[in-house]
Amino acid sequence: MSEEKKSLNFIEQIIEEDLANGLSKDKLRFRFPPEPNGYLHIGHAASICLNFGLGLRYNAPVNLRFDDTNPAKEEQEYVDAIKQDIEWLGFKWDKELYSSDYFQQLFDWTITLIKEGKAYVDNQSSEQMAIQKGTPTEPGTESPNRNRSVEENLELFFKMKNGELAEGSHVLRAKIDMKHTNMHMRDPIMYRILKKHHHRTGDDWCIYPMYDWTHGESDYLEQISHSICTLEFKSHRDLYDWYVDQVFNASKLPLRPKQREFARRNLSYTVMSKRKLLQLVEEKIVSGWDDPRMPTISGLRRRGYTPNSIRKFSDTAGISKRDNVTDVALLEHCIKDDLNKTAPRVMAVLDPVKVIITNYPEDKEEFLDANYNDYEEGFGSRAVPFSREIYIEKEDFREEANKKFFRLKLGKEVRLKNAYIIKAENCVKDANGIITEIHCTYDEDSLSGSGTEASKRKVKGTLHWVSVKHAEKAEVRVYDRLFTDEAPDGHKDKDFKEFINPDSLNIIEAFVEPSLKNAKILDRFQFQRLGYFCVDKDTTETNLVFNRTVPLRDSWAKMGE
Numbered sequence: 001m002s003e004e005k006k007s008l009n010f011i012e013q014i015i016e017e018d019l020a021n022g023l024s025k026d027k028l029r030f031r032f033p034p035e036p037n038g039y040l041h042i043g044h045a046a047s048i049c050l051n052f053g054l055g056l057r058y059n060a061p062v063n064l065r066f067d068d069t070n071p072a073k074e075e076q077e078y079v080d081a082i083k084q085d086i087e088w089l090g091f092k093w094d095k096e097l098y099s100s101d102y103f104q105q106l107f108d109w110t111i112t113l114i115k116e117g118k119a120y121v122d123n124q125s126s127e128q129m130a131i132q133k134g135t136p137t138e139p140g141t142e143s144p145n146r147n148r149s150v151e152e153n154l155e156l157f158f159k160m161k162n163g164e165l166a167e168g169s170h171v172l173r174a175k176i177d178m179k180h181t182n183m184h185m186r187d188p189i190m191y192r193i194l195k196k197h198h199h200r201t202g203d204d205w206c207i208y209p210m211y212d213w214t215h216g217e218s219d220y221l222e223q224i225s226h227s228i229c230t231l232e233f234k235s236h237r238d239l240y241d242w243y244v245d246q247v248f249n250a251s252k253l254p255l256r257p258k259q260r261e262f263a264r265r266n267l268s269y270t271v272m273s274k275r276k277l278l279q280l281v282e283e284k285i286v287s288g289w290d291d292p293r294m295p296t297i298s299g300l301r302r303r304g305y306t307p308n309s310i311r312k313f314s315d316t317a318g319i320s321k322r323d324n325v326t327d328v329a330l331l332e333h334c335i336k337d338d339l340n341k342t343a344p345r346v347m348a349v350l351d352p353v354k355v356i357i358t359n360y361p362e363d364k365e366e367f368l369d370a371n372y373n374d375y376e377e378g379f380g381s382r383a384v385p386f387s388r389e390i391y392i393e394k395e396d397f398r399e400e401a402n403k404k405f406f407r408l409k410l411g412k413e414v415r416l417k418n419a420y421i422i423k424a425e426n427c428v429k430d431a432n433g434i435i436t437e438i439h440c441t442y443d444e445d446s447l448s449g450s451g452t453e454a455s456k457r458k459v460k461g462t463l464h465w466v467s468v469k470h471a472e473k474a475e476v477r478v479y480d481r482l483f484t485d486e487a488p489d490g491h492k493d494k495d496f497k498e499f500i501n502p503d504s505l506n507i508i509e510a511f512v513e514p515s516l517k518n519a520k521i522l523d524r525f526q527f528q529r530l531g532y533f534c535v536d537k538d539t540t541e542t543n544l545v546f547n548r549t550v551p552l553r554d555s556w557a558k559m560g561e
Contacts, residue, residue: 009318009319010262010319010321011050011054011226011228011260011262011319012054012057014226014258014260015028015054015058015226018225018226018258023225025058025060027223027225027255028054028058028060028225028226029060029061029062029063029094029222029223029224029225030051030052030054030055030060030061030062030063030224030225030226030228031051031062031063031064031065031219031222031224031227032047032048032051032052032062032063032064032065032086032093033065033066033067033099033215033218034066034067034082035066035067035068035070035073035074036066036067036068036074036075036076036078036079036082036199037070037073037074037075037078037274038078038274038277038278038289039078039081039082039085039277039289039290039294039296039297039298039299040081040082040085040086040296040297040298041272041274041277041294041295041296041297042265042267042272042295042296042297042300042310042313042331043264043265043266043267043272043295044297045089045265045297045310045313045314046264046265046314046317046319047228047230048086048089048091048314049089049310049311049314049315050228050262050314050319051228052086052091052093053315054226054228055094060225061094061095062091062093062094063093063094063095063096063097063222063224064082064083064086064093064095064096064097065097065098065099065218065222066079066082066097066098066099066100067099067211067214067215068098068099068100068198068199068200069099069100069208069209069210069211069214070194070208071194071196071197071198071199071208072194072196074198074199075199076199079199081289081298083096084298085297085298085301088297088301088307089297089307089310089311090307090311095222097218097222098200099209099214099218100198100200100201102214102217102218102221103201103204103205103209105217105221106209106213106214106217107161109217109246109247110157110172110190110191110209110213111154111157112250113174113246114150114153114154114157114172115150115154117150117175118174118175118246119153119172119173119174119175119190120143120145120146120147120148120153120172120173120175121145121148121152121153121156121157121160121170121171121172121173122143122145122146122170122171122172122173123145123156123169123170124143124144124145126168129143132178133183133186134178134183134186135183136181136183139178139179140178140179140183140186140187141178142178142187143173143187146175146178146187156170157172157191160172160191160193160206160207161205161206161207162206163195163206165193166193167193167194167195168192168193169193170193171189171190171191171192171193172189172190172191172207173187173188173189173190174187174188174190174213174242174243175187176188176239176242180238182235182238182239184212184235184236184238184239185238185239185242188210188212188213188239189210190209190210190213191207191208191209191210191213192207192208192210193206193207194206194207194208212236212239212240212243213243215227215240216240216241216243216244216257216259217243217244217247219244219257219259220244220247220248220251220253220255220256220257221253223253223254223255223257224257225255225257225258226257226258226260227240227257227258227259227260228259228260228261228262229259229260229261229262230261230262230263230264231261231262231263231264231321231322231323232264233259233261234261236259237259237261240259241259244256244257261321262319262320262321263319263320263321263322263323263324264323265314265317265326266323266324266325266326267295267325267326267328267331268325268326268327268328268329268486268487269328269481269482269483269484269485269486269488270295270328270481270482270483270488271295271483271488271489271496272295273489276489276496277289277294277295277296279497280294280482280497283497285497285500286482290302292304292477292479292536292547293479293481293482293504293505294482297310301522302522302534302536302537302547303479303534303547303549304335304339304522304524304532304533304534304547304548304549304550305335305549306335306338306339306342306524308338309331309334309335309337309338309339310334312334312337312338313330313331313334316330316334317330325486325487328481332550335532335549335550336532336550336552339524339526339532339549339550340526341376342524343524343525343526343532344372344373344379344525344526345371345372345373345374345525345526345528346372346512346513346515346516346525346526346527346528347384347417347464347465347466347512347513347527347528348464348466348474348476348510348511348512348513348516348527348528348530348533348546349391349392349393349464349465349466349471349510349511349512350393350476350478350508350510350527350530351393351394351395351508351510352391352392352393352394352466352510352511353391353392353393353394353397353435353436353437353438354389354390354391354436354437354438354468355389355390355391355392355422355437355438355439355440355465356388356389356437356438356439356440357388357389357390357422357440357441357442358425358439358440358441359441359442359444360387360388360442360444361388362388364387364388365385365386365387365467365469365470366385366386366387367383367384367385367386368383368384368385368386368418368419368447368448369381369382369383369384369418369449370382370383370384370417370418382515383515384418384467384513384515385467385469385470385513385514386419386420386467387467387468387469387470389467389468389469390416390465390466390467390468391465391466391467391468391471391511392408392438392463392464392465393463393464394435395407396408396463397409397424397427397435397438399427399435406460406461407461407463408422408424408438408440408461408463409424410424410425410426410427411423411424411425412424413459413461414459414460414461414462414463415446415448415459415461415462415463416462416463416465417448417462417463417464417465417528418448418449419447419448419465420442420443420444420446420447420448421442421443421446421454421457421459422440422441422442422443423440423441423442423443424438424439424440425439425440425441426438426439427439443457463529464527464528464529464530466511466512466513467513468511470513470514471511471512471513471514472511472512472513472514472516472517472544473509473510473511473544474509474510474511474512474516474544474545474546475507475508475509475510475543475544475545475546476507476508476509476510476533476545476546476548477505477506477507477536477545477546477547477548478505478506478507478508478548479504479505479547479548480501480503480504480505480506481501481504482500482501482504483496483499483500483501484499484500484501485499510546512527512544512546516544517544519535519539519544520535521535521536521537521539522534522535522537523535524549526552529552530551530552531548531549531550531551531552532548532549532550532552533546533547533548533549534546534547534549535547
């Protein structure tokens with residue numbers, strides 16, 4: 001086997017085999033079929049990247065088809081959000097389609113099935129039908145309504161369509177095999193009555209097709225060559241094929257779609273269920289679907305994740321035939337790696353203490369040239385103001401410390417990034433013993449890049465800082481993982497919300513260098529020595545708001561040591 005063949009994932013291998021067996025390459029067509037009942041999350045990104053990635057690999061069209069067969073849960077808001085997310089990830093679809101486009105065709109095909117004796121109306125309760133379904137090891141029993149006449153089934157089905165019957169009173173079932181080893185084949189429901197307003201078809205319909213009946217037929221109508229689903233639909237494949245068989249032989253469309261499955265993406269320290277994510281939103285545990293702690297694509301975008309990092313994550317994690325959990329550390333690694341190459345370096349102080357440089361003139365200020373990236377070209381530079389009083393991080397100073405502490409301590413020197421070498425002389429404390437000021441002296445010949453011998457002098461520590469006089473206040477939202485447990489929804493005896501991390505959001509007032517005053521929403525930066533941060537949409541002309549995307553150091557990794 002060639003190296004190229006070895007590198008193919010199993011879905012690509014299936015496609016290559018189909019091409020080798022005579023499928024014309026120009027017949028390849030893929031689709032991404034989300035249900036518009038919530039916002040897309042990082043798990044959906046795996047399917048998006050897989051389907052659209054196949055389209056790019058084979059130069060084949062990819063449809064975006066909304067599975068809008070349940071008007072009780074679907075909204076136009078979700079349609080718009082899904083389209084925005086896919087475009088933001090960098091993908092383009094060939095056709096924008098909806099399952100509701102096919103409601104009339106599905107209905108017409110259903111009438112044919114009823115006439116052929118392959119579907120019947122059942123008015124039993126859902127509990128009765130569930131009992132009759134049997135178990136995986138015991139065959140089901142037939143409904144007493146299974147052998148209604150064609151005429152009676154047609155009459156009842158039209159009454160369902162015309163709104164003459166109550167919700168929940170009747171369903172239409174396919175007549176297949178109540179003894180089939182696959183329980184999905186035991187006379188599955190094809191239509192149910194739902195007297196709900198549909199976001200596209202309005203009140204035209206009060207019966208709606210079930211997913212299994214809609215899915216394969218939509219694929220067939222669109223001439224999808226490979227219908228790629230997540231693993232939970234593997235047991236539905238027999239039914240998918242049966243439904244397609246019913247229309248394939250009698251229709252003129254040449255291509256018969258093929259369903260294949262891959263494992264859905266599960267991520268540690270989060271939940272992927274739309275129902276549970278909706279619960280977090282409705283109970284206001286998070287601020288909305290785009291809360292930066294959410295695994296939604298909109299939440300990740302707001303937090304500062306890039307399209308490239310999510311595509312890289314999906315590619316690196318790969319696709320599998322078996323369910324597994326991907327460590328969230330891989331996602332965090334992908335965004336760190338991307339932002340390390342693309343985010344400008346700036347200075348911000350999140351937990352400030354004032355430093356007074358006692359031998360620096362009180363009325364003097366300088367504007368020091370500082371690169372946005374010392375290691376890569378093309379980032380440019382900006383002027384950073386320096387003055388007698390600056391802020392540094394509280395954790396960067398100790399009165400006394402061992403030899404491994406290379407930051408500021410009494411009697412010792414550090415370099416200020418892009419500026420001077422300073423030496424701590426003494427500190428001032430309040431009545432509670434909290435340090436409020438650090439008094440230092442500076443070596444005026446030690447300015448970085450000045451070319452003097454003093455500027456070349458080596459000291460072990462370098463600190464970031466912000467000039468007190470010129471600092472911009474900013475609201476910084478320090479986000480952490482939303483759950484404290486690696487598998488919050490994996491405990492049968494506990495609710496997933498019991499593992500909510502009480503420290504998942506910490507809002508602080510910080511000071512940032514003045515160059516950030518004009519930062520735009522979604523601009524991303526590295527706050528030197530602290531982490532990567534993104535400008536939040538709540539930012540106004542008078543209030544800068546930053547979200548922490550990810551820290552430079554992983555505190556969670558340390559907890560596991």
